[in-house]
Amino acid sequence: MTDVKKTSGISRRTAVKGIGATLGAAAFAKAIAPLTSWAANQSIDEFLQKHYQELTPAQMQKVLKRLEEDTKKDYGAEVTITDPKPQPGVKFGYALNLSICVGCRKCAQACHVENNHDRKSGNSYIRVLEMKKGSLDIEHGKVDYKGPVPKSDSFYMPVQCQQCDNPPCVDVCPVEATWKEKDGIVAVDYNWCIGCRYCEAACPYHARRFNWTKPEIPQEEITPVQGYLSNRVRPQGVMEKCTFCMHKTRNGELPACLQACPTGARVFGNLLDPESEIRWVLENKRVFVLKEELGTKPSFYYFFDE
Amino acid sequence: MNKPAATLPPPHLSHLNSYPRFIWRMMVLATEGNWLFYAWMIGLSAVALVGLNAWAIQVTNGMGVTNMSDHVSWGLYIANFTFMVGLAAGGVMMVIPAYLYHDDDMHDVVIIGELLAIAAIVMCIGFVVVDLGRPDRVWHMLPGIGKFHFPVSMLTWDVIVLNGYLLINLHICGYLLYQRYRGRRPNPKIYVPVVFLSIGWAISIHTVTAFLYQGLGGRPFWNTALLAPRFLTSAFVSGPAFIILALEAIRYLSSYKVGDGAIRILVNIMRVTILINLLMLASEVFTEFYTGGSHTAAARYLYFGLHGFDALVPWIWSSIVLTLLAALLLLCPKVHKHPVMLVTACCFAFAGIWIEKGMGLIIPGFIPSTLHEIVEYTPNGIEWRISAGIWAAGLMIYTLAIRVAMPIFSGEVSLKKDIEDHA
Numbered sequence: 174m175t176d177v178k179k180t181s182g183i184s185r186r187t188a189v190k191g192i193g194a195t196l197g198a199a200a201f202a203k204a205i206a207p208l209t210s211w212a213a214n215q216s217i218d219e220f221l222q223k224h225y226q227e228l229t230p231a232q233m234q235k236v237l238k239r240l241e242e243d244t245k246k247d248y249g250a251e252v253t254i255t256d257p258k259p260q261p262g263v264k265f266g267y268a269l270n271l272s273i274c275v276g277c278r279k280c281a282q283a284c285h286v287e288n289n290h291d292r293k294s295g296n297s298y299i300r301v302l303e304m305k306k307g308s309l310d311i312e313h314g315k316v317d318y319k320g321p322v323p324k325s326d327s328f329y330m331p332v333q334c335q336q337c338d339n340p341p342c343v344d345v346c347p348v349e350a351t352w353k354e355k356d357g358i359v360a361v362d363y364n365w366c367i368g369c370r371y372c373e374a375a376c377p378y379h380a381r382r383f384n385w386t387k388p389e390i391p392q393e394e395i396t397p398v399q400g401y402l403s404n405r406v407r408p409q410g411v412m413e414k415c416t417f418c419m420h421k422t423r424n425g426e427l428p429a430c431l432q433a434c435p436t437g438a439r440v441f442g443n444l445l446d447p448e449s450e451i452r453w454v455l456e457n458k459r460v461f462v463l464k465e466e467l468g469t470k471p472s473f474y475y476f477f478d479e
Numbered sequence: 480m481n482k483p484a485a486t487l488p489p490p491h492l493s494h495l496n497s498y499p500r501f502i503w504r505m506m507v508l509a510t511e512g513n514w515l516f517y518a519w520m521i522g523l524s525a526v527a528l529v530g531l532n533a534w535a536i537q538v539t540n541g542m543g544v545t546n547m548s549d550h551v552s553w554g555l556y557i558a559n560f561t562f563m564v565g566l567a568a569g570g571v572m573m574v575i576p577a578y579l580y581h582d583d584d585m586h587d588v589v590i591i592g593e594l595l596a597i598a599a600i601v602m603c604i605g606f607v608v609v610d611l612g613r614p615d616r617v618w619h620m621l622p623g624i625g626k627f628h629f630p631v632s633m634l635t636w637d638v639i640v641l642n643g644y645l646l647i648n649l650h651i652c653g654y655l656l657y658q659r660y661r662g663r664r665p666n667p668k669i670y671v672p673v674v675f676l677s678i679g680w681a682i683s684i685h686t687v688t689a690f691l692y693q694g695l696g697g698r699p700f701w702n703t704a705l706l707a708p709r710f711l712t713s714a715f716v717s718g719p720a721f722i723i724l725a726l727e728a729i730r731y732l733s734s735y736k737v738g739d740g741a742i743r744i745l746v747n748i749m750r751v752t753i754l755i756n757l758l759m760l761a762s763e764v765f766t767e768f769y770t771g772g773s774h775t776a777a778a779r780y781l782y783f784g785l786h787g788f789d790a791l792v793p794w795i796w797s798s799i800v801l802t803l804l805a806a807l808l809l810l811c812p813k814v815h816k817h818p819v820m821l822v823t824a825c826c827f828a829f830a831g832i833w834i835e836k837g838m839g840l841i842i843p844g845f846i847p848s849t850l851h852e853i854v855e856y857t858p859n860g861i862e863w864r865i866s867a868g869i870w871a872a873g874l875m876i877y878t879l880a881i882r883v884a885m886p887i888f889s890g891e892v893s894l895k896k897d898i899e900d901h902a
Contacts, residue, residue: 190510197524204532211539220615224626300850312773312851332850341697347634348619349626365626367619368542368612370552371634377697379850383552383612386543409541410612467696 276329530868569718584740
């Protein structure tokens with residue numbers, strides 16, 4: 174030890190350490206090399222973008238413009254992205270008639286197209302359960318049913334985000350990337366979510382979907398009318414969910430799943446409007462909600478005709 | 480310096496002078512050792528780099544390169560994270576006898592446990608970061624510039640307690656080592672209150688981590704009040720088990736004296752905690768299977784398989800067998816006198832808890848899913864590589880910490896000797 178220290182100039186030990194450090198640094202650079210292509214696609218503006226609720230209208234306009242340009246660049250599609258706000262005096266609710274749902278899954282397919290889901294995964298915010306008559310216990314449901322529908326011994330229960338009044342997913346988010354809007358819709362800021370997936374674990378309805386990869390959609394299949402908080406093409410690594418087609422419903426249209434339903438099993442409307450159809454259903458039908466015992470207070474109701 | 484200081488330490492040497500010397504000395508110590516040390520460190524570096532490379536691939540191509548899905552949205556990373564929190568909490572099991580019961584044998588080696596806590600917390604943070612879909616947005620969680628959803632989100636509590644525990648242990652270890660290096664008696668006023676804080680804090684890190692799962696009403700497998708106590712007892716098995724292994728390794732590989740007393744106390748702790756752990760397991764299994772009903776589907780999946788799906792069954796039974804064997808070995812009256820038997824018992828206990836508090840806890844929470852779909856999960860190469868990388872990085876930190884701490888603690892390296900050497 175001591176004679177190494179006293180040697181003037183560079184000792185052998187120091188030289189070996191130096192070579193080791195150089196090799197280590199080179200190996201480190203090689204190991205993180207895949208990150209360079211990823212980093213090249215990240216912009217400073219996107220990195221520094223503020224939370225949705227903190228953006229001023231002017232900043233929001235810039236963000237929307239940037240997102241439109243990015244969609245053009247990444248997917249070749251001309252899209253219009255807006256940020257429709259909740260209307261005063263509106264709280265959205267959904268009801269579904271289990272007596273007439275035939276389990277055709279047109280709703281799930283319409284959702285897939287409308288919301289610009291990744292084509293390969295065939296994702297949708299809606300899952301349809303085929304249930305044996307005689308039980309409402311979803312343990313006895315099946316999502317991967319095949320063959321002609323409806324089967325005589327079964328009924329069908331589509332499940333999507335219940336837009337809970339007491340949403341567990343919102344409580345658990347560590348960065349407030351998901352919250353409840355004034356019209357009852359639980360929204361996600363795709364540019365704020367860190368991708369921890371705690372909300373997905375917390376949701377009792379399997380209503381959340383994660384972007385495990387960058388969504389792949391052919392240019393001509395991209396739905397061009399988009400909302401910042403709803404159906405715009407999501408970035409890789411963030412959570413998403415049903416927004417009751419906010420970009421349509423906040424402009425007075427109906428959600429895509431309802432428009433696609435061939436039997437009229439779906440009822441959508443303003444829970445605060447006593448004249449609305451949904452209020453009529455709630456007042457005149459036997460209505461129930463899923464997993465009521467969890468205290469999530471869904472705004473999504475199920476009913477039977479008799 | 481014209482005259483080497485004969486008495487220690489020279490009163491004129493201020494912190495401004497001695498602290499940089501201390502840091503430098505630690506860095507020199509950390510890069511010196513015998514061939515075994517270099518081989519071990521090079522091996523760990525290689526594994527860590529392989530893990531780093533796998534993580535870079537994951538960030539670039541998305542979490543889709545893992546085997547996780549919307550059904551099983553947490554996998555090997557969070558399983559390891561949960562286990563690692565226990566290891567960090569278990570590190571404190573040396574602190575309690577040392578400071579609460581003034582056990583002298585423990586005082587000499589208590590830093591081994593505290594350094595383990597530091598390494599384990601760094602690994603915890605690593606496992607959480609690699610589980611994020613957007614690690615570039617971690618700053619969104621910083622209070623002030625981001626949005627910290629405190630006190631509602633249990634994850635924010637976890638961030639606070641884990642980082643707090645890291646700082647507490649860094650303070651204790653850093654202070655004790657620096658004072659030893661200077662040849663001074665550590666001032667109890669500066670560190671003993673922090674030691675007591677660390678005991679309570681160790682309980683809190685595992686309780687909060689259990690609450691993370693326990694608080695989810697939609698996941699019946701986790702939604703049990705027994706989760707936090709079970710976390711703690713298993714932590715107080717795995718922590719001491721790892722420390723015993725580290726002490727035996729130090730005994731075997733170095734000239735430092737590790738007292739029998741310390742190992743005996745750790746064995747006694749494990750004897751009690753491993754039995755309480757088994758009792759709680761039995762209690763939970765009884766509730767699940769005697770009551771029946773749909774909420775037991777996850778437990779049925781875990782222990783016996785469900786509708787033909789049984790990926791976890793061999794895992795959990797090997798965990799139970801390993802834990803039982805460890806308990807039997809530990810109950811032998813003279814186990815602490817037989818290194819091979821003791822090391823075997825500790826390895827069995829450690830592996831048993833790793834399975835139980837890892838894959839055995841996290842995965843059944845997702846199977847069946849909340850809509851009762853069964854989608855199975857087995858970690859893939861990327862996930863194993865990243866996890867191995869973090870383990871390697873953690874072991875590097877722990878090895879270096881012990882490599883630096885032991886000579887300073889034993890007095891082999893000190894400020895006085897350094898000054899004399901340079902004179």
